[in-house]
Amino acid sequence: MAFRGSVPRRTVVGLPADRDAGTEDTMATVSVRYVVHDVDAAIEFYRSSLGFEVLMHPAASFAVLSHGDLRLLLSAPGAGPGGGGQAMPDGRVPEPGGWNRFQLQVSDLSALVETLRGQGARFRNDIVVGVGGQQILIEDPSGNPVELFQPTLPEAAP
Numbered sequence: 832m833a834f835r836g837s838v839p840r841r842t843v844v845g846l847p848a849d850r851d852a853g854t855e856d857t858m859a860t861v862s863v864r865y866v867v868h869d870v871d872a873a874i875e876f877y878r879s880s881l882g883f884e885v886l887m888h889p890a891a892s893f894a895v896l897s898h899g900d901l902r903l904l905l906s907a908p909g910a911g912p913g914g915g916g917q918a919m920p921d922g923r924v925p926e927p928g929g930w931n932r933f934q935l936q937v938s939d940l941s942a943l944v945e946t947l948r949g950q951g952a953r954f955r956n957d958i959v960v961g962v963g964g965q966q967i968l969i970e971d972p973s974g975n976p977v978e979l980f981q982p983t984l985p986e987a988a989p
Contacts, residue, residue, distance in 0.1 A: 862902040863933050864915045866925040867973040870894050873905050876971050880947055881935065892916060901933060927973035936989065940965050940981035963987030 867873040870892060877883035877896050883903060888894040892907040893914055906916035909924045918924045937943050940958060944967055948954070955968040955976060964982040971977065982988040 860900050860902055862904055864904040864906060865971070865973075865975045866908050866916055866927045867905050867971065867975065868907070868927060869972060870905050870907050872972040877903065877905075880950060880952060880969075881977065898935070903933075927971075927975050930976065932968065932976040932978050934966075934978040934980050937979050937981050940967065940979060943979060 865873070870888070874885060874888065874894055874896065877898075878885065881898065883896040883898045886895040886897050886902070893916075894905045896903040896905065904915060906914055906925070908916045908926055909918060916925055944954070944958060947969060953970045955970060958965050958967045960983075963984045964980055964987045966978055966980045968976045968978055980987075
């Protein structure tokens with residue numbers, strides 16, 4: 832699949848006070864956590880449909896995938912102590928879905944959508960043409976959205 836772009840290296844701000852003032856760390860990787868009902872189904876979707884690689888899958892309730900400079904942390908809700916899927920102090924349990932999402936830039940959105948529809952992928956909408964490009968929202972098996980984006984203006988590309 833033809834995905835483009837990476838996150839530019841940035842200086843990390845807000846370092847702890849015990850760090851040397853002249854020391855700079857760089858950040859090239861961004862991590863996003865998605866809560867999913869079934870970690871194995873999510874791994875299969877992100878690998879086969881969107882080209883992610885599995886970095887680790889140490890437990891049935893957790894995995895880390897990568898796509899360029901993006902790390903995708905997958906957590907099952909309420910799957911034991913610790914981790915991103917555990918209940919909050921007030922008893923609420925994280926759940927999949929919502930509208931927050933990450934964006935993957937693609938070179939031919941129409942062709943990719945046609946391929947993914949042929950594989951049975953679920954979309955929240957049809958391709959939308961905006962000011963800077965075209966986009967569509969695909970859902971992972973738990974209903975988390977991923978925005979597929981094809982820029983039409985150079986300024987819209989990373």
